[in-house]
Amino acid sequence: MYKISDYLMVTVEEAKKLLCENIQHTGVIEVNILDSLNCVLASTIISPIDLPSFDQSSMDGYAINAGNDLDRKEFEVIGEIKAGDDSNITLKVGQAVRIFTGAKIPLHTDSIVVQEKVTEENGTLFLQEKIKIADCIRKIGTQIKCGQIALEAGSIMNPASIGFVASLGIGKVNIFSKPEVSIIVTGNEIVSLDDELTNAKVFESNSYTLTSALSQMGIRVKSTHLTEDDLEVLKHKINTCLINADIVLITGGISVGKYDFAYEAMLACGVETIFYKVLQKPGMPVFAGKFRRKLIFALPGNPASALVCFYQYVYPSIKQMQGFQNIYLPTAKCKSHKEINKKTGKAHFIRATLSDGFVTELDGQDSNMLRSFAQANGFIYLGKETEKVLPGEEVEFHFLPFNTI
């Protein structure tokens, strides 16, 4: 059995700092731009072309050459240029061509006049207004020039940046890869959803909660394992998962009960402790460790505690591995709707709703209750020294990545 001195009991803030110091980026991989969505760019992208790559019309209308006479009202229409036409027309003074949005303008174009402000009759164009020089022309390279930086390394790829990169002709980009996760759910009492619920047993829910939370981050679960509370079985599962996945999540078996084997099993597998136990409620029995570049977390078996620990420790770790700068749940200062009392010594994460700038504690804060979690907008975070919050007093609120308001 482990000795008490093996523990590394820390505060919430220390736990987060220790994780930051121990996490390395995942590898860099080249992916199709469509697969880069929500990922962090690992290399700066330089534009290989001018965009636009030619002077083009931004409207349907006529390209004209007015010489220096902005009051000229009549032009000879000498042709037509559609979008995509590689025309080699050169306009002489007094000439015009019919042109369409996105089309390459002819040489010696002064301006484009939009079709709503002209009439054309028997090959002659009649203008209604004074000419504005260079109107409705998108000049070559005005969006970006060849050789300029299109996107800096560290940018997060979104639908607009993916489209922007595509418009430069770039189909693949380098990103920090997504870590793959394996889940081990422990407990003699758990039965799978496919099995019958016999007396004293409970349906397994942690793998569903965690798989969904990971899925919302775009992270794939590589394998899920259900095991009884057995040291040898657990050691075997941990060894297998540490080979196949980048992150291993264990639920249950991490307290100090006689049948809690997670800690002992991880040590036996060569896992180094980053922290073990955090001064918080819920989720005090939580472990983070590393094995070479891989991370392993043992989360409490109670479903709500497991999910609190996921969002406080696993979520930011995955974000940091992927190269994100803002790794934590978004936070804001919000006013507490009601008085809250707690004991000092542990930080509290309280599931709460946010409405009109006020946060309200949900009923059902017991560490096994997922029901209130399903309705929560986030957590009220009270530091370990806090004893009392008065109605209207500001508290730190952590927004969950669901139930967005």
Place this chain on the structure above:
Amino acid sequence: MYKISDYLMVTVEEAKKLLCENIQHTGVIEVNILDSLNCVLASTIISPIDLPSFDQSSMDGYAINAGNDLDRKEFEVIGEIKAGDDSNITLKVGQAVRIFTGAKIPLHTDSIVVQEKVTEENGTLFLQEKIKIADCIRKIGTQIKCGQIALEAGSIMNPASIGFVASLGIGKVNIFSKPEVSIIVTGNEIVSLDDELTNAKVFESNSYTLTSALSQMGIRVKSTHLTEDDLEVLKHKINTCLINADIVLITGGISVGKYDFAYEAMLACGVETIFYKVLQKPGMPVFAGKFRRKLIFALPGNPASALVCFYQYVYPSIKQMQGFQNIYLPTAKCKSHKEINKKTGKAHFIRATLSDGFVTELDGQDSNMLRSFAQANGFIYLGKETEKVLPGEEVEFHFLPFNTI
């Protein structure tokens, strides 16, 4: 060619109202709970069990029977119950059993005393503190009782609710299905990323932007087609897509130029107009129509305009089809950092950043520029009658579902 009277030119507000009136829910399908993430529940879920389904210990410790004597300090330890054990032990007054978190408590248990507050020696348990009746016991059905509503129809499934449903032994739920989308990108000037960029051509980016924006909503693109500006080809593509997909998105060819065939092609395919042209900038030439239960949108060919129209009209339509109540981008009143001037007659969507409660217009608002879009947090929305916004004046801000701050 169409006549001007075929148009249904509307304001932004009218366009949104017309869409709401014309959209029906997608069908209801039964899915594995893991596939229900971020979907709307189509049927209310009734709990088939009590949760917990037996009285259980919430801590590691001892179950005791103290009779009525709360000061009793010694108990005979008669056994042990692990989580998952279907024990049939009945405690007599003065007896205790070793018990662990989640284990079923024996009959006639008064309370659980936690292991930190007792000592055990030669089969005798010694208590240090006065007994609190019913401490650390989770009673049967305290989270939910058999027959009670677990989740109402209309709930959005999130990681916690998926876990909660799993803990009730429910592996499948009814949700409104996700619509499938096909994309048709039109334009003689566009070339695919796999091709060479020749003179007067541009790389196709709209399919990348739209596919990514859909992907972020969890919506799959069924097929993507690139076509030249040709009425017959376009009609054929539209017909095919209307058979295979629930929503068809066309980009380009929707203005009134000589080579804009989208409107004519859609009418020829039997599409009914919901609206055609919206008094807005960018994205005035935008079309929404229906074909039986299917929707078809023709978005402007300019990349930034296409994406503005996507978030204002396609995004909420997809949300409504899926049964969401809040279908639009989240909005807030924010202060404008700078003065903004515009002409009346059209509403404006201005790509902007939000910082410290102030919104700032981005450079590069031209309808072809995706670059500023990639950095935007959202749109400043100015109604069609607005002419001027003063620094510090409040404006409506629409948050994009990326670059969250």
